[in-house]
Amino acid sequence: xxxxxxxxxxxxxxxxxxxxxxxxxxxxxxxxxxxxxxxxxxxxxxxxxxxxxxxxxxxxxxxxxxxxxxxxxxxxxxx
Numbered sequence: 670x671x672x673x674x675x676x677x678x679x680x681x682x683x684x685x686x687x688x689x690x691x692x693x694x695x696x697x698x699x700x701x702x703x704x705x706x707x708x709x710x711x712x713x714x715x716x717x718x719x720x721x722x723x724x725x726x727x728x729x730x731x732x733x734x735x736x737x738x739x740x741x742x743x744x745x746x747x748x
Contacts, residue, residue: 682731682740689728696721
């Protein structure tokens with residue numbers, strides 16, 4: 670049975686969420702590395718923080734859009 674593009678479309682929003690989360694984590698650890706190793710004149714720590722905040726805002730907006738469009742559905746915790 671071959672996998673078609675139609676089968677992969679529901680996974681695209683979830684893939685985007687995972688990529689954004691990975692980008693946030695990478696930016697977090699790169700900022701920590703820059704904070705510990707750079708001189709006080711370097712702006713790389715600020716740049717890493719800016720990227721992380723931008724990715725976080727993008728993630729929240731994408732989650733809201735995905736909920737609104739019905740691409741992802743919330744579910745409660747099962748008892």
